[in-house]
Amino acid sequence: MNVNAGDRVRWRGDECTVIIVRSEFITLRTSGGEDVDVAFDVVTESVERVNPPVLRSMDLEGLSAQVTRDVRIWQAAIERFDEAIANGVSRSDALGREAIRVGDALDKAISTRTMERQISAYRSQGITGLLDRRAPELRAPRKTRVDPPILVLVEEVLTGRRRASTTSRSYVIDEVTRLAHEQYGDTITVPSRSTFYRLLDESDRGRASFGSAKTRESLALQPDRAFSSTFPSRPGEQTQIDSTVLDVMVRIDESTVTRPELTILIDVATRSILSAVLRPKGTKGVDIVIALARALVPYSRRPEGARETRRLISQSWAEDVLIDQDRYERARNAQPYIFPDEITTDRGLNFLSRAFRSACDHLGISYVTANSHTPTDKPHVERTFKSINTLFLQYIKGYVGRSVEHRGKDAVIDSDQLLTIQQMQELLEDWIAVHWQNRPHDSLRHPSEPGVVLTPNQMFRAFRERAPELHVPLTQNDFIAMLPTMYRTINQYGVTIDHRHYDSEQLSDYRRRSSLDRQNNGKWSIRVDPYNFHVVWLDTGDSFLPLYWANHVHESPMLGEVWRIALAQYRQDDFGNLSATDELVQAMRTFAAKGNPKVDKRANSRLTAIADDPMSAARLTGGTVPNPARSETPPKEAAVEEEAAWPHSGGFTLITYPADELDATIGE
Structure with a gap:
């Protein structure tokens, strides 16, 4: 700050007035009226200004845009006024001219007296003196006459409803009134409802007590302290793992459509997603172990069948648009391999399972458990879920939004067009390798050059250049040993898993034989990768015998x-x-x-004899012989009637009778 003659300063505990300012010393007049010459170096080391502290320009950022604009206008006017005075302009003319300019800028009349008052305030208080104290954010808090016990009860009720359903302000007013009468009786005065409403508005700031219940709970979980962050010194030093239900519908099988659950493992130093596994809702401890295994074995070193499965599934988004699948393979192989030294998890039962903890202990990975209901203990993985939702999930058929409130009526929740969970898994891994790992991440911004933003792959290469480390991935046998186990009987054709047959020429010694595992009724242990259709492994105790998909339809x-x-x-x-x-x-x-109707042979023979008799009554009358044994089949007489009439008329066909001629004449 600049001190001129006439200003008051504090020197050695005494308030002094600056009398003369020279190049080598300053003359100060003490409170006792004595003039003292003090060298410049001595004064600058111990002198302090008596005037109130000046508001720094950067503190204006906390004020509203209107207040900041008014302060800047006054400050510019005072600077122009000082420049005009220095150029010989009279004080009255300079005041009148700047008063008009400020009035035009603020759209109100400004007198020269107001201009004088603002200049004086700026001289004594700096920018603080230019603030309009009538602004809402600068007003002094209103003094309330509400009894302190009422304020305490309001705070207790609002705090106790952090995880309750949202209610109206009237409910809180009635609850506070009831508690006041129960605890204090008539010794305190309950304020009016209008005063209650103002009191609730002041007490509710930042709590969302009467807003979204989800927002209120999230705010309640935040720690009541300043946030602090640490940046790891190398990749793998800090990793975080968590699971969440995705906001998209997928097809688990032909009859089940649901929202899958995603588990990701993220490295804090590079923001790389080391592993991402999709499972049907209800992730178990063994699924977390699979996620860890896929992080510890890079794509290029995974067992056989991984590439074939990816190519089989990815035909839908690669071959249909004539994209070479080798481009996806190169992107996956470029992903960094990072061995986690420490994993931070929440207190979910799947993360506390013996399978996951045993895997971490066996691999020498430190296991850190976050505090209960404290998502800020692992904020990076929580924020990554939101990024996956906005950058990936909302483009997928079947996206349903983050809540029912954000779900449209046209949302596809049950359709044959929905992706299967296997397609979703491979598509997600391709998206991570192609987009996420090569997309600039805002948290990887250069501290001194904010315009430089690195991608996770670039950050990993920078770390390796500065602090190279050799991380040896797990072997294929280690990866297989971490896979879930199914127990099957080895038949002549091999084993059946998910309606697929797996077989190998090396199964000759195991077909139709029982294992020594009596606990599983002699069935054999089969290691299965849920995302590898082509190969499963028979655990013989000493090694893992690969069994291949016997149906080669996918190869043609x-x-x-x-x-x-x-x-x-x-x-x-x-x-x-x-x-x-x-x-x-x-x-x-x-x-x-x-079957056919049952036929009585004796009745059939009798009817046949009657039908063959030329003198039978049926034949003489031209009728048919009924045959109940074969009622649906025409009798033999039908065929006989088409023959000559001689056998049926007795042989006298040329003889006529007078009665017949008479009947014929009458008929005509």
Whole structure:
């Protein structure tokens, strides 16, 4: 600050007035009226200004835009006034001119007296003197006459409702009134409802007591202290893992559609996503172990079948648009491999499971548990979930929004167009390798050059350049040993898992034989990767024997295309003709079970003899002989009637009778 003659300063505990300012010393007049010459170096080391502290320009950032604008206008006017005085302009003219300018800028009349008052305030208080104390944020807090016990009860009620359902202000007023009467009786005065409403508005600032319950709970979980952050010195020093239910519907199987649960492991130093695993809702401890195993074995070193499965599933978004799948392979291979030294988790049962903790202990990974209901203990993984939601999930068919309030009526929640969980898994891993790892991350911004923002891959390479470390990935056998186990009987054709047959030429010594595991009824232990369709592994105790997918339909391009078309037709068929086909099938089954009608041989022989008799009454009258044993089959007489009439008329066909001629004449 600049001190001129006439200003008051504090020197050696005494308030002094500056009399003369020279190049080598300053003359100060003490409170006792004595003039003292003090060298410049001595004064600058111990002198203090008596005037109130000046508001720093950066403190204006906490004020409203209107207040900041008014202060800047007054400050510029005073600077122009000082410049005019220095150039020889009279004080009255300079005051009148600047008063007009300030009035035009503030859109109100400014007198020269007001201009004089602002200049004096600026001289004594700095920018603080230019503030308009009538602004809402600068007003002194209103003194209330509400009894202190009422204020305490309001605070208790609002604090106790942090995790309760949202209610109206009237409910809180009634609750505070009831507690006041119960605890204090008539010794205190309950304020009016209008005063209560103002009191609640003042006490509720920043709590969302009458807003969203989810927001209120999130605010309540924040620690009541200043936030602090630490930046790890190398990759893997701090990692965080967590699970969440995604805001998108996927197809688990042909009859189940639900929201999957995502588990990710993120490195804090580079913001790299080391592993991401999708499972049906209700992630178990073994699923967390799978996520850890996929993080500790890079894509290039995973067991056989991983690439084949990815290529089989990714045909939908690669081959349909003629994208070379090798480009996805290169992006996955470029992902950094980071071995976690420390993993921070919450207190979910799946993270506290014996399987996950044993895996961490076996691998020498430190296990840190966050405090209960404290998401700020692992903020990076929590924030990454939000980024995945906005950058990836909202582009997927079946996105339902983060709550029912954000879900539209046209949201697809059950359709054949929904992605399967296997497609979602491979698509997510491709997105992480292609987009996330190569996208500038705001948390990786250069401290001295804020315009420089690094990607997770770039940050990892920078760390390795400065502090190179050798992290050896797990072997394939280590990866297989961490996979979940299924118990199966080895048949002549191999084993069946998820309706797929797996077989190997090395199974000759195990077919149709029981293992020594009596606890599982002699079944064999099979290690299964949920995201590898091509290979499973038989745990023989000494090694892992690979069993390959015996159905080679996926290896034939023509048959693969046929199955894709068949699957599309299957999903488009509404099966509307099932009732008609069921009726036809039921008729066939009824006839097949019933068979042909049973025939009585004796009755059939008797009817046959009567039909063959040329003098039978039936033949003489031209009728037919009934045959109840074969009522649906025409009798033999029908065939005889088509022959000559001689055997049936007794041989006298040329003889006529007068009665017959008379009948014929009458008929004409």
